Amino acid sequence: MTEHEFVRAMLALAAADALDPTEQRRVDQHARECDLCRKDLETWAAYAQSLRKLPQPAAPAGMVQRTQARILQERTAAENRRTSELMLGALAIFGWGSGWAFWTVARAIIGGSLLTWLLASTVLVWMTAGTAAVMLGRSGQMRRSL
């Protein structure tokens, strides 16, 4: 590749101030001696200048306020989700603790085989969990419909 070809390939980037100092020096030096490259560099410079002065899209009126409102909405939704998750966690711990205490006391009073107690407790736990799931689902539907 000749110096002329190298410089021609660099002219667009030279106009965009995107060359390293060594490349820039080579372009400047060659452009001083070569009419064709100098004129082309001027054309590229005109493009670069026009690109810096493009018509600007105007930001829509009220965009900042709408953005702040949406942030607030997202924050409220995130806080609600967090509260629901915390409540579910607390309920699960409470349910597990109270269930365990109840069955321990009930078995101590009434007696019976371990298998019977396991079956009874599994059925009751599944019924409670099913009811809780239905209730949570309905509450979520109500929130979405509001």
Added chain:
Amino acid sequence: MILAAAMSLEAFTTHREVALLKKRHPDAIAELIGRYQHRLYRFLVRMVQDPATAEDLFQQTWIRLLEKVGSYDARRNFDAWLFAIARNLAIDHLRRRRGVSLDEEDDSGLAMVDRLSAGGPDALEQLLDFERGAMLATAIAGLPAIHREVLTLRFEEDMKLEQIAEVAAIPLSTVKSRLHRALESLRVRIEMGKDL
């Protein structure tokens, strides 16, 4: 010197506001949104070429920023970080919308010019500037998204190549080659337009 001082003051203010944002201070986000609204919106309009989508992505950018601000490293350049968030959302949107490569040429976007407002010293100069600018804006609208991106970041945002590399998450050499191809394609489009 005055410009440099103004820029460092702005960087200091932004740094302070980001620190407040981390502490969930309510006024910090409002000030940042206000300060960046024009630049960020302009970048998003150039990327997605639709004002309504650009506003939606603008809002999503700030929501995403608030989610990520806890992990923001104050040594990073805030502008590059903010624009990288916006850029990723815009790229995701373009991928979902088109389902095609982002370096594909696009001839749509002519209506964009109608939405742009001109600026200039006097009426005739303003009109000529507007015509030149409108022609250029139309030509840019037809370029692939990755080329529009480097052009707007370099010439409108006046970002250094290193910052553009940070925003687009690409090597410096790729920024240079994209910028070169974008300028060449733009010139070809403009000169083809003149011949018509």
